[in-house]
Amino acid sequence: MKDLIKRLTETYGPSGNEDLIREQIKKEIKGLANEVKTDVLGNLIAVKKAKSSKLKASKVMVAAHMDEIGFIVTHIDKQGFLRVSNIGGIYLHNVLAQRVIFANGTVGTINEERAETPSEAKRMDKLYIDIGASNKREAEAKVAVGDVAGFHRCCTFLGNRAIAKSMDDRIGCAIMIEVMKKLKTSPNEIYFVFTTQEEVGLRGATTAAFGITPDLGIAVDVTGAFDTPDEKPKLPSVLGGGAAIKVKDAGLLAHPAVKKLMIETAKANKIPYQLDILEGGTTDGAAIYMTKSGIPTGVISVPTRYVHSASEMVDMVDVKASVDLLVKLLSLNLQQKGF
Amino acid sequence: MIDLKLIEQLTNAWGVSGNENQVRQIIRKQIEKNVDDIRVDAMGNLIAFKKAKSSKRKALKVMISGHMDEVGLMVTHIDKSGYLKFDKVGGIDDRVLLAKRVLIGKDRIPGVIGVKPIHMIYRKGEHKKVSSHEDLFIDIGASSQEEAQRWVSMGDYVMFDTPYEDWGGLIKAKAFDDRIGCYMMIELLKKRYNFDLYAAFTTQEEVGLRGGRVAAYRHLPDMAFILEGTPAGDFPQSQVKDVSRTPALGKGPVITVMDRTVFCDKGLIKLLTDTAKANRIPVQIKRPGTGGTDAGRIHMTKEGVKTVVLATAVRYIHSTVGLTSKRDVAAGMKLMEETFKKIR
Numbered sequence: 001m002k003d004l005i006k007r008l009t010e011t012y013g014p015s016g017n018e019d020l021i022r023e024q025i026k027k028e029i030k031g032l033a034n035e036v037k038t039d040v041l042g043n044l045i046a047v048k049k050a051k052s053s054k055l056k057a058s059k060v061m062v063a064a065h066m067d068e069i070g071f072i073v074t075h076i077d078k079q080g081f082l083r084v085s086n087i088g089g090i091y092l093h094n095v096l097a098q099r100v101i102f103a104n105g106t107v108g109t110i111n112e113e114r115a116e117t118p119s120e121a122k123r124m125d126k127l128y129i130d131i132g133a134s135n136k137r138e139a140e141a142k143v144a145v146g147d148v149a150g151f152h153r154c155c156t157f158l159g160n161r162a163i164a165k166s167m168d169d170r171i172g173c174a175i176m177i178e179v180m181k182k183l184k185t186s187p188n189e190i191y192f193v194f195t196t197q198e199e200v201g202l203r204g205a206t207t208a209a210f211g212i213t214p215d216l217g218i219a220v221d222v223t224g225a226f227d228t229p230d231e232k233p234k235l236p237s238v239l240g241g242g243a244a245i246k247v248k249d250a251g252l253l254a255h256p257a258v259k260k261l262m263i264e265t266a267k268a269n270k271i272p273y274q275l276d277i278l279e280g281g282t283t284d285g286a287a288i289y290m291t292k293s294g295i296p297t298g299v300i301s302v303p304t305r306y307v308h309s310a311s312e313m314v315d316m317v318d319v320k321a322s323v324d325l326l327v328k329l330l331s332l333n334l335q336q337k338g339f
Numbered sequence: 340m341i342d343l344k345l346i347e348q349l350t351n352a353w354g355v356s357g358n359e360n361q362v363r364q365i366i367r368k369q370i371e372k373n374v375d376d377i378r379v380d381a382m383g384n385l386i387a388f389k390k391a392k393s394s395k396r397k398a399l400k401v402m403i404s405g406h407m408d409e410v411g412l413m414v415t416h417i418d419k420s421g422y423l424k425f426d427k428v429g430g431i432d433d434r435v436l437l438a439k440r441v442l443i444g445k446d447r448i449p450g451v452i453g454v455k456p457i458h459m460i461y462r463k464g465e466h467k468k469v470s471s472h473e474d475l476f477i478d479i480g481a482s483s484q485e486e487a488q489r490w491v492s493m494g495d496y497v498m499f500d501t502p503y504e505d506w507g508g509l510i511k512a513k514a515f516d517d518r519i520g521c522y523m524m525i526e527l528l529k530k531r532y533n534f535d536l537y538a539a540f541t542t543q544e545e546v547g548l549r550g551g552r553v554a555a556y557r558h559l560p561d562m563a564f565i566l567e568g569t570p571a572g573d574f575p576q577s578q579v580k581d582v583s584r585t586p587a588l589g590k591g592p593v594i595t596v597m598d599r600t601v602f603c604d605k606g607l608i609k610l611l612t613d614t615a616k617a618n619r620i621p622v623q624i625k626r627p628g629t630g631g632t633d634a635g636r637i638h639m640t641k642e643g644v645k646t647v648v649l650a651t652a653v654r655y656i657h658s659t660v661g662l663t664s665k666r667d668v669a670a671g672m673k674l675m676e677e678t679f680k681k682i683r
Binding site: 015016017039040041072073074075077078079083085086087125144145146197200203206207208210211 | 581582583585596597602624626627628629638639641642643644645
């Protein structure tokens with residue numbers, strides 16, 4: 001699974017520009033689904049039909065987003081520097097001197113104009129990308145206004161932990177792909193959806209959920225890990241604590257029956273788990289549960305340090321627990337469980 | 340040739356968000372003989388339908404959309420001395436309000452947003468402060484609350500008093516955002532195409548894309564073109580930094596790649612830019628990452644709709660007066676007409 005995580009996190013795919021990551025995932029899931037399709041917003045939907053075509057099967061939608069945060073070029077100045085705006089939640093304090101890459105492979109570095117006063121707050125309009133061009137014409141040969149860049153960083157394993165850009169949410173995609181490999185049959189009809197544009201407002205999940213209208217929704221995404229030195233632990237999730245079962249985040253109150261089922265399943269199979277509350281963030285689950293007349297939805301999260309930076313860190317214990325929990329959940333007869 | 344008389348009628352019309360009736364009547368009168376069906380939905384959106392030329396095989400469904408509403412104000416309180424307090428409807432910079440002429444209610448009672456004359460500024464720097472709209476008032480010349488209440492009421496809509504004017508190459512009016520889009524849609528509805536055409540004239544875009552949220556639901560189109568007004572940045576600005584001032588007047592219609600609400604469909608962007616190139620129509624790319632339009636809601640309808648925004652640049656948008664270029668409006672029309680010839 002480590003190679004899979006490396007391949008996925010190192011692929012380009014900021015919101016609205018997911019073609020390359022979609023092609024990569026298509027390769028990874030070849031032969032693992034009965035039907036694979038792409039919808040209008042670019043969501044990749046892989047359908048795994050239920051074991052029996054005679055009995056009524058619950059429809060489950062499992063979602064992880066393919067897109068990552070990035071930058072969009074708003075202007076190319078006379079000297080060939082690129083002005084930018086953000087795609088998704090960019091933290092101005094952790095982007096300086098990072099490398100970025102465009103879809104055509106052009107690499108650059110992000111820097112900022114010198115502050116007028118030392119304590120001045122950071123501003124997006126003071127940032128620029130330097131692609132090493134000597135002038136506007138040279139820059140325009142490689143990029144255009146409207147082109148999009150993502151972080152350019154390789155994935156590194158540190159024992160049982162890994163750091164990479166776009167763990168949010170390529171780790172969720174990797175977990176879903178592992179589940180597709182391990183889950184030979186299921187009594188449920190499962191839609192594995194690799195969604196687009198989550199970082200800019202859960203847009204892919206909104207339209208995908210409408211089209212599928214599942215009986216049960218499960219999002220797989222990262223959550224914050226609050227076990228680093230500078231924080232008094234105020235929220236519960238920690239690296240190595242197991243699969244983080246969502247209770248509440250900024251956009252979703254997990255359906256109590258779904259949360260209960262996840263906890264019971266983890267306990268019954270001795271899968272390490274923890275309960276997850278996140279204050280400043282949400283997932284595709286928030287879009288799924290408000291679809292049409294409402295869909296019972298829960299989230300399995302991977303605790304992650306340094307979310308929305310170029311070096312996000314996860315623990316393989318939590319990743320493996322998430323895979324195991326999801327496999328066990330999807331193996332249950334969810335019709336009989338009331339979904 | 341663009342129809343300046345119609346643009347004048349549309350921009351002078353009364354239609355702050357939630358009160359689009361007069362604009363809707365004008366549009367209805369203009370299009371009813373040219374379309375096969377007209378309906379007004381629960382949100383007040385005017386939705387017109389024009390069947391494809393030949394019904395031999397299943398035709399594509401194309402949607403065009405523009406909003407009827409404009410930004411304005413609403414009377415919230417009439418004080419004892421007959422002055423009116425107001426709230427903003429839509430996004431307006433408080434700085435544009437001082438000393439402006441307005442029209443209130445359906446009788447268009449004239450008023451002025453008063454400002455303290457410079458002779459009376461005693462505190463140092465007071466005139467440099469920006470007054471919040473909450474501190475401002477409208478003066479209709481009434482000397483008491485009772486007198487004011489004979490003319491206006493709480494809840495009355497307030498519109499900017501800016502009559503249309505032809506300045507030669509440029510035209511001046513209020514509400515180019517988005518009566519210019521409505522104008523283009525009226526013109527496009529005059530022809531019949533090789534696809535089924537739905538035209539949605541929406542309401543309440545300026546207060547949260549509300550009409551747009553439902554406009555595409557019943558007849559989910561295969562593609563949608565949102566026709567809008569967009570801010571032009573080609574006026575003198577205090578900073579001389581080279582950090583982007585596009586779009587500019589006279590440089591052609593403006594295509595959105597990404598704004599705060601939508602990533603426009605790459606295929607539709609290419610269709611527009613290729614058509615522009617083939618017909619030697621200059622186009623500009625809207626500064627990515629700013630603003631929002633009905634496209635933000637339309638592209639998320641049901642299972643998703645391929646959407647693109649084509650706009651006319653307007654200087655001083657969302658203020659009491661805007662300027663746009665006749666050449667840009669004509670170029671935008673030509674681009675849409677040529678693009679529609681290619682769709683079947």
